[in-house]
Amino acid sequence: MSKKRKIDKRFLASAVAVVITTTAVVPVASAASSFSDVSSQSSHAENIEQAVEMGFIKGQNGKFHPNDSITRGQVVKILARYLENKHGKTSTSKVEPFADVSSKSKDKELYNASRVVKYHEAFLGDSNFLRPGEVMTREQMASVLVRAFGLERDGRNVEIKDLNQAGPQHAPNVQTLANLGITKPADGRFLPKNAVTRAQFASFFVRTADSYGGIPNSLKKLKINKVVTLNDANQFVRIEFSHSVPKLAPEDVDIRHAKTGANYPVKEVKLAENGKSVDIELFDNPKVGSVDVDDYHLTVNIAGDELTYSFNRSTYAKSFVTDVDVLKNKFTIFTDKGSTKTYDVPASMKKQDLQELLGETVGIWYDNKNKPTDVELVTRKAKYDAIEITKIDEIRLLSEGKTYNVSTAMFEGSSTKKQFTFYLDGKKVEIADRDDLKKKVKVKDRFTHAKISFDNLGNIVFISAYNLHDFLIVDRVKDQEVIGYAGEGTGGIFNAKDALIMKDGRVIELSDLRRGDVMFFNEKGNKGKGIAEVVQPAAKGTIDSVSSKDIRITGMTYRFNDTDYAEDYKVNYGAAVYLHPDGKTEFIDSDVAKELQKSGTVEVYADRAGNMVYIAGGPVTVGRKQSVAILIDDIIGDREGSREFLEVEALLATGEKKWYTSELENLKTIIVDDVVYTINHNGRSDWKIEFEYKDKKNRKDPTAILLTAKTDKKTVKVPLTKTKGSLVRLHMDRSNGKLETIEFFKKRSAKKKVVVKSSDSQISGKRLNPETIIFDTEYFSNHSNDIRITKWGEHKGSIQVTFMIFDENNNILALITD
Incomplete structure (x- = not known):
């Protein structure tokens, strides 16, 4: 039993804080994830816990590996456990084993499970091959769920935009999942050929079993998951259950103070529509007196069964969140003196998004050891935007087009510490004059991504800023890497192992990404762990007009490229691309823009500063001026004074024989195995290009193209000798036919x-x-x-x-x- 303490209504009494409400609801901790690699912020966490608790899905060594692709063999084991729980164990001695799952296999569970799923016709196999080691695709998952649970397609026809990409044997089952609400993709795409992650399968399985398959009653042990305790006026309690409760009356609920035995009589109960929670109103009880930090006992009688639960009343205070660490599940607040304190995220915040709390005032409940038991968002005053520092005490929000003053207020408990704080890439910095080269943030600096918070006077009190240097269009996720479509102008691959990925201001999982998503990222941001943002279209509609340099859509003008932008914002993009039907990105020019205009509705994607990077639409009929070719002779290097030239003789796949001569520095890009090295495009030059010579002293006899990164001096070498008979892809200028890019294939x-x-x-x-x-x-x-x-x-x-x-x-x- 805890020591009695009166409620301490501490808070940050400054322009940042707001007035304390009189009816603060106090949640009590629920169980945290049992796996170290399942974030409490994950949308799949609850379903993973439920599937594990019921014994259908297992982890290993304290980890679940939620982002790993699930194999067909793993799904076989899960469904076999479920089917035997639901239907009881049945003899499978007469079931013919799958050809590739032997009774002599070391994995006896797989062998036995494969016969169970075959008996119940959940898995049919391909020519009697189970292929247990292969990853399961989303369309295959749809089929096995439909068969295992006996799902029947109703008369509706919920739209699935990419249903035509599913195999004919799977498409009806994908449609069934959509009709029954088991899958509800936000963008209307099911992605049937994509692999299913372990986290995704847990959610699909639990939703199906809970709603349509019928979880065996022996596994449906009702319990109290969470209690939202007495408010300051001693009037309200909320109880959350593990499963639905059919009915509940006031006399079924008893709440007592653990030490004094004081009873809180129940006036009214309101059961939620889904039966999983109940709100309870209590009679006034003047004998109880003030609300203490102490223990309480709850008893609920449901159909003759008594459920009990003990909880602790907490102290409450308001604070400002200045930093969050999603990976370590920690958050940091300001004290009233301007110092900081870092806490572990309480288990009751399982569904709370940490990133949403950053730069906001929150209410925190503490237990008798001053550890947070729950956190709620009190105010929502922060905005996301790109920013420019116009003066030391003045910030301009670029998309909003407004300039704000920086707060000059001090923390209540300090006469020297200002409330205004600026974080860059997760580290606290000071704003300096433009000429102060020692400071990381200076007047006139611009940042593509920032979260900005305001005080009650409308002044800026907090900024967390990043420059998201690169962007990509998501093609797929593999081994915790986000792989973008290859081609011109994109960032390629983002290592997301420990990274923070956001969308609409909230943290998302790798499993939430969809093909075609547009992502801006900085691999070194977020204290070296990496940070990324998935953006929504900046504009959607038909293109009103096209000029030689820009388009106009929905009343806004967007440029194809901006030679100054990349330098101003220190980003690695400055020109917009489109996705060619061959699956490669290509820079947009006026010819492409006119074709996109003809195609109808398009989506324009831009960063928060309004710089266009991608137009989704089409298909575009402008021919990509490129061709696979066989080199008729070795690529020849030549030099005239300081100028270096390249000669390429090739036979194109079209049957045309071509001989190209190009000055090295006039090439736009060199591509090697889909990695694009930008040499000279719209004023952007990331790589220096030159020859490597056999006779280095006299610079004679070029043997290779040498590419050197202008940032970290990394080098890439492309041989010129022994290239006769090689296959390459050549990219030509659409207007004059000159050679722009040579694409080499080494690993590919x-x-x-x-x-x-x-x-x-x-x-x-x-x-x-x-x-x-x-x-x-x-x-x-x-x-x-x-x-x-x-x-x-x-x-x-x-x-x-x-x-x-x-x-x-x-x-x-x-x-x-x-």
């Missing part, structure tokens, strides 16, 4: 002598498709006329392949035969 190529039949669909795991280019070099010696060009879709019979190149999705782009 393979020398392999193998005979391939026209009936084959792949080579060593790489996929053939009708558009795969074939360069037949059987009679090629020095003359390009000896090379015959066809496509795989036109090919009949057998050929011997000697070399091939492929993209990041293992689709073969072109191959050489002899």
